[in-house]
Amino acid sequence: MIYDCVIIGGGLAGLTCGIKCAKEGLHTVIISGGMNSLHFSSGSIDLAGYTEKGAIVKKPFEYIKDLIKSNKEHPYTKIGLSSIKKSIDFFIDELASDNIPLNNNGEYNHFRVTPLGAVKPTYLSQESVYSSKGKEIIKSKGKIAILNFKGFRDYYAEQTAANIKNHPIFQDIEITVGSISLPYYHKTEKNLHEFRSIDISRIFETEKYLPRIAEEIKRAAGDAVAISLPAFIGIKNYKSIRQKLEAMTGKFIYEIPTLPPSILGLRIDHALKDRFFSYGGEYIAGEKIVSGKINKNEVESISTLNEGRLSEIKSKYYVLATGSFFSGGLQSRLEGISETIFDLATNGTNPRNKWYSKNFFDKKSHPFLNFGVVTDKNLNAKTKEGKAIKNLLCAGAIIGGYNPIKEGCGGGVAIASAYKCAELIAKDLKK
Numbered sequence: 001m002i003y004d005c006v007i008i009g010g011g012l013a014g015l016t017c018g019i020k021c022a023k024e025g026l027h028t029v030i031i032s033g034g035m036n037s038l039h040f041s042s043g044s045i046d047l048a049g050y051t052e053k054g055a056i057v058k059k060p061f062e063y064i065k066d067l068i069k070s071n072k073e074h075p076y077t078k079i080g081l082s083s084i085k086k087s088i089d090f091f092i093d094e095l096a097s098d099n100i101p102l103n104n105n106g107e108y109n110h111f112r113v114t115p116l117g118a119v120k121p122t123y124l125s126q127e128s129v130y131s132s133k134g135k136e137i138i139k140s141k142g143k144i145a146i147l148n149f150k151g152f153r154d155y156y157a158e159q160t161a162a163n164i165k166n167h168p169i170f171q172d173i174e175i176t177v178g179s180i181s182l183p184y185y186h187k188t189e190k191n192l193h194e195f196r197s198i199d200i201s202r203i204f205e206t207e208k209y210l211p212r213i214a215e216e217i218k219r220a221a222g223d224a225v226a227i228s229l230p231a232f233i234g235i236k237n238y239k240s241i242r243q244k245l246e247a248m249t250g251k252f253i254y255e256i257p258t259l260p261p262s263i264l265g266l267r268i269d270h271a272l273k274d275r276f277f278s279y280g281g282e283y284i285a286g287e288k289i290v291s292g293k294i295n296k297n298e299v300e301s302i303s304t305l306n307e308g309r310l311s312e313i314k315s316k317y318y319v320l321a322t323g324s325f326f327s328g329g330l331q332s333r334l335e336g337i338s339e340t341i342f343d344l345a346t347n348g349t350n351p352r353n354k355w356y357s358k359n360f361f362d363k364k365s366h367p368f369l370n371f372g373v374v375t376d377k378n379l380n381a382k383t384k385e386g387k388a389i390k391n392l393l394c395a396g397a398i399i400g401g402y403n404p405i406k407e408g409c410g411g412g413v414a415i416a417s418a419y420k421c422a423e424l425i426a427k428d429l430k431k
C-alpha cells in the first residue's frame with residue numbers, strides 16, 4: 001500500500017500536520033516511536049515571546065512580521081505570516097471541537113506561570129490558565145490562594161508564591177498558600193509513587209469527590225477570590241469539572257502546570273489524536289522508523305525494525321516531525337550533530353565546545369538549541385550534498401535555525417510549520 005503522506009513523529013507538529021492532511025482527504029498515517037514533548041510542556045502555545053535581546057514581545061504577529069524581513073533562515077520566514085495566522089486559527093478550531101477551548105489576548109501575548117513559579121509570555125492557553133475573567137481579577141488586585149494537595153510532591157505552592165510575588169503583575173496582590181487533602185489520598189498512602197498528577201486527574205475525572213474537595217478549598221482559601229491548583233483537575237472533561245468546582249466554591253479556579261507528566265499538555269495530546277482519528281487518520285504507536293532510502297533526491301521508502309528484519313513503508317510524501325534532541329530526532333555524537341533517520345544536513349557544525357554556553361542560565365542561551373535539519377524555502381529537507389529532497393518536508397522541533405527557548409516560539413513553529421507542510425502536500429497531490 002502506498003500512502004499519500006507518512007508523518008514520522010506524533011508530537012505537536014506531527015499531529016497538527018496529520019489532522020490537516022487527513023482533513024484534506026489525504027490517506028495519512030502517523031508513526032510515532034514514543035511520548036512527545038507535550039507531556040512535559042506547559043500546555044500553552046508560545047508564538048513569539050522574546051526578542052533577540054531578550055525583551056518581552058508584546059504583539060507576536062507584529063514581531064514575526066519584522067522577523068521575516070530580517071531573518072531569512074528562520075522557519076517563520078519560510079512559512080510566511082499568512083500561513084502562520086491560518087495555522088493558529090485552524091489549531092484553535094480543532095481543539096475547540098474536542099472541548100478544549102484555547103484563549104488568547106487578541107493581538108497581545110499574555111502570561112503563564114511555570115511549575116517553578118516563573119512568569120512567561122505566551123500566546124494561547126487553556127481557559128484555566130488565561131481568560132478575561134482571570135485578567136479582571138488580576139487587574140482588580142483580588143486576593144489569591146495558591147493551594148496544593150497534601151502528599152503531592154511534584155508541585156511546590158510555597159515556591160510558586162515566592163516567585164510570582166517578584167513579578168510586576170502580581171505586586172500589590174495579597175497571596176496566601178494553603179494545602180488541602182484529597183479524600184482518596186488515604187488509599188494511596190501505602191504507595192506514594194502512585195500519587196502523581198496523572199493518577200489524581202483520573203480521580204478528578206470520576207467527579208465523585210468534588211463536593212468534598214470544594215469544601216476543603218473553601219476552608220483553605222478563606223476569603224481569597226481566586227485559587228490556583230496544580231493542573232490535574234481532569235483530562236477529558238476538565239472544562240466541566242472546573243465549572244462545577246467554581247460553582248461549588250464560588251471562587252475563580254486557575255491551574256499551574258506541575259512537574260511532568262503535564263496534564264495541561266496531555267489534554268492537548270489527547271484532543272489532537274481525537275481530531276486526527278475523526279478525519280480517518282491512521283496512527284501507529286510505539287514503532288520507530290530506523291532508516292530511509294533516498295534515490296535521486298526523493299525518498300523511496302522508510303523502514304521499521306520488526307524482529308530484526310526491516311519492514312518497508314512507502315508513501316508519496318513524508319513529513320519528518322521527530323522533534324529535537326529531547327525526542328531523538330537529533331543526536332550529538334563525537335563527530336558532530338546528526339539527524340537520526342536519513343542522516344540529513346544539519347546546522348550543528350561548529351566545534352563541540354561551542355555547542356553550549358558555560359553558564360546554564362546564560363542570557364544568550366545555548367547554541368545547540370538552534371540546531372536542526374537544514375531546509376530549503378519550502379521546508380524540504382536537504383541532504384549533506386546540499387540537495388533538497390522533493391518529497392520529504394520538515395515540521396516542528398527538528399527544523400534548524402531558531403531557538404524555541406530563547407525566542408519563546410516552540411509551539412508556534414511546530415503548529416505553523418506542520419500546517420504549511422500539509423498545505424504544500426495537499427496542493428501538490430490535488431493538482
Ligand SMILES: Cc1cc2nc3c(=O)[nH]c(=O)nc-3n(C[C@H](O)[C@H](O)[C@H](O)COP(=O)(O)OP(=O)(O)OC[C@H]3O[C@@H](n4cnc5c(N)ncnc54)[C@H](O)[C@@H]3O)c2cc1C
Binds near residue numbers: 009
Ligand atoms: C520539555 C519541553 C517542554 C516544552 N514546553 C513548551 C511549552 O510549554 N510551550 C511551547 O510553545 N513549546 C514548548 N516546547 C517546545 C517544543 O519544541 C514544541 O512546543 C513542540 O512541542 C515540539 O513538537 P514536535 O512535534 O516538533 O516534537 P516532539 O513533541 O518532540 O515530538 C516528536 C515525536 O517524534 C517521535 N520520534 C522521534 N524519533 C522517531 C523515530 N525514529 N520514529 C518514530 N517516531 C519518532 C518521538 O517519540 C515524539 O513522539 C517544549 C519543549 C520541550 C523539549
